[in-house]
Amino acid sequence: MIEPHDIVVLEGVTKRFPGVVANDSVDLRIRSGEVHVLLGENGAGKSTLIGMLSGLQQPDEGRILVDGKPTPITSPRHALSLGIGTVFQHMMLVPSLTVAENLLLGGPWWQRPKIGQLEARVAEITRSLNISVRLHARVSELSLGEQQQVEILRAMVRNSRLLILDESTSMLTPQGIEELGALMRRLVEQGLAIVFITHKLREAAAFGDRISVLKLGRKVGEITPPRLKFLGEQAAIAEIVEMMFGRQTDDPEEERHTGTFAKLDATPLLQVRDLSVAPRPDSPGLSSVSFDIRPGEIVGIAGIDGNGQKQLAEALSGQLATSGGSVSLDGRPIDAMDVGQRRAAGLRYLTDDRLGEGTVGAFPVSINFFLKQVGEDPFWRHGFERRGEIDARAGELVRAYDVRTPSIGTPIGRLSGGNIQKVLLARELADGARVVIFNKPTYGLDLANTLATRQRIRDTAARGLAILLISTDLEELLSMCDRIAVIANGRLVGDVQNEDDVRTTVGRMMVGVAA
Amino acid sequence: MTGLFSEVFLGALLFGAVTAAIPLLLAGLGEQMSEKAGVLNIGIEGMMICGAYCGFVGAFYSGSLWFGFLTGALGGMAVALVMALLCVRLGLNQIVIGIALTLGLEGLTALLHHFQFSRSYPRLPAADATVIPVLSEIPVLGPALFQHHLLVYIAVALVVVMSIIYRRTQLGLNLQAAGDKPAALDVAGVDVVRTRTVAVLTTGGMAGLGGAYLANVGAGLFIPFITNGAGFLGIVLAMLARGRPVWVLFGALLFGICLSLTTAMQVAGINIPTDVIQMLPFLAVMIMLVLFGRRASLPAALGIPYERGAR
Secondary structure (H helix, E strand, C coil): CCCCCEEEEEEEEEEEECCEEEEEEEEEEEECCCEEEEECCCCCCHHHHHHHHCCCCCCCEEEEEECCEECCCCCHHHHHHCCEEEECCCCCCCCCCEHHHHHHCCCCCCCCCCHHHHHHHHHHHHHHHCCCCCCCCEHHHCCHHHHHHHHHHHHHHCCCCEEEEECCCCCCCHHHHHHHHHHHHHHHHCCCEEEEEECCHHHHHHHCCEEEEEECCEEEEEECHHHHHHHHHHHHHHHHHHHHHCCCCCCCCCCCCCCCCCCCCCCCCEEEEEEEECCECCECCEEEEEEEECCCCEEEEECCCCCCHHHHHHHHHCCCCCCEEEEEECCEECCCCCHHHHHHHCEEEECCCHHHHHCCCCCEHHHHHCHHHCCCCCCEECCEECHHHHHHHHHHHHHHCCCCCCCCCCEHHHCCHHHHHHHHHHHHHCCCCCEEEEECCCCCCCHHHHHHHHHHHHHHHHCCCEEEEECCCHHHHHHHCCEEEEEECCEEEEEEECCCCCHHHHHHHHCCCCC | CCCCCCHHHHHHHHHHHHHHHHHHHHHHHHHHHHHHCCCCCCCHHHHHHHHHHHHHHHHHHHCCHHHHHHHHHHHHHHHHHHHHHHHHHCCCCHHHHHHHHHHHHHHHHHHHHHHHHCCCCCCCCCCCCEECCCHHHCCCHHHHHCEECHHHHHHHHHHHHHHHHHHHCHHHHHHHHHHHCHHHHHHCCCCHHHHHHHHHHHHHHHHHHHHHHHHHHHHCCCCCCCCCCHHHHHHHHHHHCCCCHHHHHHHHHHHHHHHHHHHHHHHCCCCCCHHHHHHHHHHHHHHHHHHHHHHCCCCCCCCCCCCCCCC
16 A cells, blocks of 8 residues: 555635635645545535535635645646546436446547447456446436446546545435445545545544534534544544534624523414425425424524425425425414415515525515515505505615615615515515514625624514524524424424523534434 | 329439438538537528528639538538537527527628629539439439439438447547536536537538538529528427437438429429428428427437536
């Protein structure tokens, strides 16, 4: 085996997208013979980091060293020629071609594909890795696990020295995950470096030699191979949980959950019983979700993104057909009501998709305040828009909610996310709201707007409304909620009162480790 | 109805069918390549009419049909270059640009022709036929199929060439990947934009050649709007052929027969309004789409501009 050495080193790499810092001065050493796990939640900046290593994106600051020399990786082709092979989260194979043809993609275009040469090479690699691949099957006929092996094989055929696996276990069966772990082990034994990206703690601790934890674009910790060996799996997991969800002392968002507005003896305003939604290929659905919210109470839903949060919000608001269970508002079942009727009854939903679902970007701010009341008195009469009424009321709302807009006639798409959110808040909290569902209300907002939005939610609870707060930001839930339930795979896996030290309990439930 | 089934009639019908089919075949093969690579090339009608005009002008002034074919192909490629720049490199909407190119070139060629030749329509001398020995002596079929201009045989040979490119070469793999999963091609280290550009330029060359044949051999002159939807028929052929060149050939022959019937029935003196007969090929399109439209399998990324890193 070759002496371990640094293959790729990242120094102070920063990447910004409009309004977001995806990677903030990240340092990383990737060494041969090591499985280096990059661990972090969605939005932690893992994919951006991979994009830069595989040549899809360029860093704004900092530099990447390959074999000790500063090397800008300019394109996927360049990354390949440097020996960096990537297995992307979304399969990068052409479904209508055979495995062999996919492996041959990228050869000189004037040549005939060298099938014979490929077969020999593949036989050699598959033998050493102890896997089998059907070279002449069409990719569309393969299972996801098999497709992944083909992608790994492709990187090997190209003589990669560094193999990047991006969320590679997300689509695999438990057995497939075990096989992948064993395969990674054999690969690093041959002297390869592997970067393994995941948000699952167990996999990180089981398969990794070195673990780096990312949080909101920053690297917040690293566990070195000797330390990882010393700690053992359980202790390592505990340490990672502390890194991922632990409190940072200088966090400006630091707020304590102070007092509650909940009337604990009151009858629940919103009652959800055994709510179910059939799963779909792209979403987990909901299975038998039950909870109550009393007036003035803020109930939080925590969980890793994509575990049924959106389905829960849409099932409650009436936008998604349910397959079972019941929802009642103030004791009255609302299952038969459509979206408009639920809204009229006082159930309001603040979507996380502010521009796609919440507003019409090309419409002026004024009209967007009343999108859900189109055609209703007093803003419309006999099917005609009444400019005066709309503008007068919109002007009031703009002042009341402090919407920073050049004018009420400005297309809402031109405003910042924070101001769009204020318009949505104004719209949903107006007249007759009783239960409000917030889906990721501060996602993508800057600090000032985040704090303002949270204060608005607290004020709403103080008015005696029942609040369901869905968020992937654990800090936010801890600072706001009276109770926190954790959703995983469309199921509520736990439910705690927000008192001292629930942070770690909730964190562990979120990542699928029993509390 | 006399003579409808006579040898002379049948021979003329088949001969005309082949003549009419060749521009469709070239357009269809060209369009097929663009579509394989993921570009819906609606501008092909414009490429054809430009090829017809440039081909005619080239042949008219040089006196050489072959020089005309060359200028025709170059004319088609010039239009394709604009299409490739706007739709492949800049990622603009392929349908809008395609329609704009078609309408623009129909007008432009008509205008240029008017400036040059006013209202006269000069003709080219009849094209020399290449008579294939032995085969051309088969009764009826021989004269109808094996006494055509050399370009006809070249066009048919292109069907084989294309099949080999698609099935046996690295270029064929790259083209199919560019249409089905361009991101996969990109991470394999092949420039998607370049691959698609090559495909669109080839389409332009073939469509231009088809247009030049239509003007120089089929009609022997250039008339404004001479292509009369042949490019659009090419798009239909490419869509129905499911990526296989040989089906473009069959489809082109079928449409060719329909088009040829138009002339043949008038020659035979059948008392049907010509307008009705001229509808035939397009009626055939609709029937074929009803019958086979569902089977059309198009590349997954057809019509979608490729942008690196976008999901």
